[in-house]
Amino acid sequence: MKILKKKRITRFKEALIQTFFMTNATLAVMILVGIFILLAWSAIPAFKEINFVKFMTGVNWDPTSPVKEEYGILSMVVSTFMVTFGALVIAIPIGIGVAAYLSDVAHPRTREIIKPVIELLAGIPSVVVGFLGIVLFGPLIAHLFHLPNGLNALNGSVLLAIMALPTIISISEDSLKAVPRSYQEASLALGASRWETLVRIKIPAALSGIIASIMLGMGRAIGETMTVLMATGNAPAFPHGFLSSIRTMTATIAIELGEVPYYTTHYYALFGVGLVLFIITFLVNLSADLILHRYQEREQ
Amino acid sequence: MKRKKFIQVISFLILRGCAYLILAVLLLFIYDIASKGGSVISWEFLTQAPRRGMTEGGIFPAIVGTFLVTMVTAVISIPVGIFAAIYLNEYARQTRLTRIIRLSIRNLSGVPSIVYGLFGVILFVNAMKFGTSLLSAGLTLGLLTLPWTITASEEALKTVPQSFREGALALGASKWQTIRTNVLPYSFSGIITGAVLGLARAAGETAPIMFTGAAFYLPSLPHSLKDQFMALPYHLYVMATQHHSIIKVRPLAYGTALVLLMLIFVINLGAYITRYRLRKIKME
Numbered sequence: 039m040k041i042l043k044k045k046r047i048t049r050f051k052e053a054l055i056q057t058f059f060m061t062n063a064t065l066a067v068m069i070l071v072g073i074f075i076l077l078a079w080s081a082i083p084a085f086k087e088i089n090f091v092k093f094m095t096g097v098n099w100d101p102t103s104p105v106k107e108e109y110g111i112l113s114m115v116v117s118t119f120m121v122t123f124g125a126l127v128i129a130i131p132i133g134i135g136v137a138a139y140l141s142d143v144a145h146p147r148t149r150e151i152i153k154p155v156i157e158l159l160a161g162i163p164s165v166v167v168g169f170l171g172i173v174l175f176g177p178l179i180a181h182l183f184h185l186p187n188g189l190n191a192l193n194g195s196v197l198l199a200i201m202a203l204p205t206i207i208s209i210s211e212d213s214l215k216a217v218p219r220s221y222q223e224a225s226l227a228l229g230a231s232r233w234e235t236l237v238r239i240k241i242p243a244a245l246s247g248i249i250a251s252i253m254l255g256m257g258r259a260i261g262e263t264m265t266v267l268m269a270t271g272n273a274p275a276f277p278h279g280f281l282s283s284i285r286t287m288t289a290t291i292a293i294e295l296g297e298v299p300y301y302t303t304h305y306y307a308l309f310g311v312g313l314v315l316f317i318i319t320f321l322v323n324l325s326a327d328l329i330l331h332r333y334q335e336r337e338q
Numbered sequence: 339m340k341r342k343k344f345i346q347v348i349s350f351l352i353l354r355g356c357a358y359l360i361l362a363v364l365l366l367f368i369y370d371i372a373s374k375g376g377s378v379i380s381w382e383f384l385t386q387a388p389r390r391g392m393t394e395g396g397i398f399p400a401i402v403g404t405f406l407v408t409m410v411t412a413v414i415s416i417p418v419g420i421f422a423a424i425y426l427n428e429y430a431r432q433t434r435l436t437r438i439i440r441l442s443i444r445n446l447s448g449v450p451s452i453v454y455g456l457f458g459v460i461l462f463v464n465a466m467k468f469g470t471s472l473l474s475a476g477l478t479l480g481l482l483t484l485p486w487t488i489t490a491s492e493e494a495l496k497t498v499p500q501s502f503r504e505g506a507l508a509l510g511a512s513k514w515q516t517i518r519t520n521v522l523p524y525s526f527s528g529i530i531t532g533a534v535l536g537l538a539r540a541a542g543e544t545a546p547i548m549f550t551g552a553a554f555y556l557p558s559l560p561h562s563l564k565d566q567f568m569a570l571p572y573h574l575y576v577m578a579t580q581h582h583s584i585i586k587v588r589p590l591a592y593g594t595a596l597v598l599l600m601l602i603f604v605i606n607l608g609a610y611i612t613r614y615r616l617r618k619i620k621m622e
Contacts, residue, residue, distance in 0.1 A: 051514070058421070060430075062418050062422040064435075065418060065422065066446060066485065066488065067442040069481055069484070070446055073449065073453065073454075076457060076460045080460050132360070136356045136360060139354055139356060139357045143350050144354075155360060158606060163544070163571055164451075165598075166598060166599055168575075169574060170371075172578055173588070173592075231343070231345075232346060233345060261452070263544075264575065268579055291456065292545060295549050300464075312452070323448035327445065
């Protein structure tokens, strides 16, 4: 009897422990849902005052105007995508190049050097990258294009490219390595060179992983705050080109949330910007995830 | 045939160039900051508070503040991260819930850091009434690092051979006893290495703490969890863009950047060496 009772207690204890661990794991789901709900809840009061369509399509963002306050986020959305696009134009070829180098060309000893370098690059705080944008790339860009200062979209794109590269490289390299060896051997046996095998067989076979890596890098660039805040010049107008100063969604939140009085329309509108930002990055990351996952399941 | 070989040589050379370009960028960053920040760093710079409207003096309060907020982050993020990883690796079956949990974790790691900042303002600063404080900022960073801690802990748990678990279970140990005696001790150093790497990243974050607790300048160190604090990354941002005489304080900004960078590189290097040695021990 005694043993039976003890067994029952143990079983109960075990179930309790399992539930405890499970609660901790479900916290991740609750945080994600919580972010969405709380952002939406804080953004809704803004739309009592602001027309939703005007919010999404308006070009002017001037919440502190003494004459007429305007809340249009289109300029900053376009700025965000422009600086992200510029970053990807730089980061995609280099990123795939390095990934291919690491998986197919590099000597194992070279790999042992390059891999930590990439990890270190990923570890540099974004505020330090932004600082380098001001003191290093800014003067360089100003000099090259004969501008009064180099704080513009191009500067932001270069910095974001550097920050997106580690993501693109590591995931692309993983998917290049996941290509079955038999593909490569078949291609080489038919007389293709290693370069031809890489370009015509391995990269197409790993394409979904490479695309996912690019989308993850893109998500990171869209959401990056400190670098664009410091290095793109903060001009809240519709961007004219890569040499004009811009202000992204993230930078607008970072600049204005510190100064805005709590519980005003302006305050709520900033959470509206945050909500739009969250939804965009959520969708980008989710798509990347679905691509990566379908690919992995097919592999198995 | 010769042409084919020629194209290959040139192409591989270009790929190698891409890799060396990245190495060059890293070296350029380090060189620029080390050469201009190195002369600023002295014992006084590290141990004194800023003086004269932050145009002189050191960064001691920012170092202390970053250390303290990272401690709060660790207290939140490490236990929850380990517990969640234990569930996912030891208990969870392939159910819909497990898939949703894993999807959420992956997606959380892609949520912009400023969005965590907004979330922290709503939840910790306002709703829970912690105000702008060490506690609010630490909790916000705790949520930010959680997905990294979970992933790193799970990786560490995966390295424990299945036979360790089977041996304990076969001797009649319960599931929890097995985890406690045969799984956790063998993955502990791996878990801590991963957690420390996550904390290093948290220590360098600016956007999440800007509105939840970091202060421009404080005359005294924080006394309790409810106090505001100065932090290295935010101090660098202030010195680089917000200060009234930016050019004059540029050397101080370089010094701050160098301290921050060294802090993070040293932690990264330590973790890398630990991981390397662990891998070697496992192989033997």
